[in-house]
Amino acid sequence: MTTEPTILLTGTGAFAARILFDIAATASAPTRVVLAGRNRERLQWLKVAAGARAAIFNTPVTVVAREADLLGEGAAAELLEETKPAVVVQAASVQTSSVIAGSHDAWSKLVQEGGLSATAVFQALLSSRVAEAMTRLGITAPLINCSFPDVVNGLINALGHQVICGMGNVAILSNVFAADYNLTDRNRIKVLAHYQHLAAWRRPPEARTGSAPRVWIDDREISDVFGTFRDVKLTPEPVIDISGASGVPMILALAEGRSWTGHVPGPYGLPGGYPVQLADGVLSLNLPSSVSQEEAVAWNRHFEEKNGLVIGTDRRARYTGVLRERLAQHSPALAEGFDVADLEEVHRSMQELRTKLQQ
Structure with missing residues (x-):
């Protein structure tokens, strides 16, 4: 039984x-x-x-x-x-x-x-x-x-x-793009996207600037992503109706031991989001033929290296860019980053800062 x-x-x-x-x-x-x-x-x-x-x-x-x-x-x-x-x-x-x-x-x-x-x-x-x-x-x-x-x-x-x-994140964009392009076969689309790309799609089409997600349909990369999907617009608040739903088919496939193809952020700790496939309980990248795993990971990592939080091979987390500058204005010590092993202690310090700034 x-x-x-x-x-x-x-x-x-x-x-x-x-x-x-x-x-x-x-x-x-x-x-x-x-x-x-x-x-x-x-x-x-x-x-x-x-x-x-x-x-x-x-x-x-x-x-x-x-x-x-x-x-x-x-x-x-x-x-x-x-x-x-x-x-x-x-x-x-x-x-x-x-x-x-x-x-x-x-x-x-x-x-x-x-x-x-x-x-x-x-x-x-x-x-x-x-x-x-x-x-x-x-x-x-x-x-x-x-x-x-x-x-x-x-x-x-x-x-x-x-x-x-x-x-969510990359899966938000891959699914709204697939729907906008009227792709009944979702396996035809592959998207590389970092969470930072979501901000552009919360703005009107004419206000979208900067780096765009990379999108392939039938293994051909779209050159003008903003123009192709100009009718796609997200809400200012988190789009939970899409992001929360996006992982459900994968959760059920994992529970039932079935195969699945789609998009996820952070597979096995990698930065950003990727097209993936699930088979025999193993999740693997499902990249376009023109992109290597090294290139895809480096492209996603670049966004946090420019502004955000990066984790080095020395297991130290470092703040970068504008985030580091803004954090240093309130706490130079926290802005210096931390060893990941000190996460609990850093959380207490960050919580004190958050409480102070919210008052």
């Missing part, structure tokens, strides 16, 4: 909700989702709503709510040992993605001027704890980190832990 695979989904925010709801609506094989978070009322509502969606769409999905606070000592390990997941999807964070939509405090201004890598330490905290617990327990289930994967997955990798990939 075979048992249904368990997907452990941590987090109860909008991103986790989109993942849960789309699993409930699209899973075709028996699937058990353990939803874990610290907000009891939110957990119960998401369980009820997801169960209703499974009933509406007649899918064989079971949702279990599990109260857990990943900030608590040993909470991640206890959760993993109890659930024995086939796939781990970490969507909880101590920094909401809505910071990109703006507010009037100095922290939001720092993020808007210096870039999202200002939040990398916050985004990495819970995911690194889950990854560490998995390593310590010998759990080999694939870990999907949903918190700023273009950069955070590199931090997790530098800490010596495994992470298969993230969700």
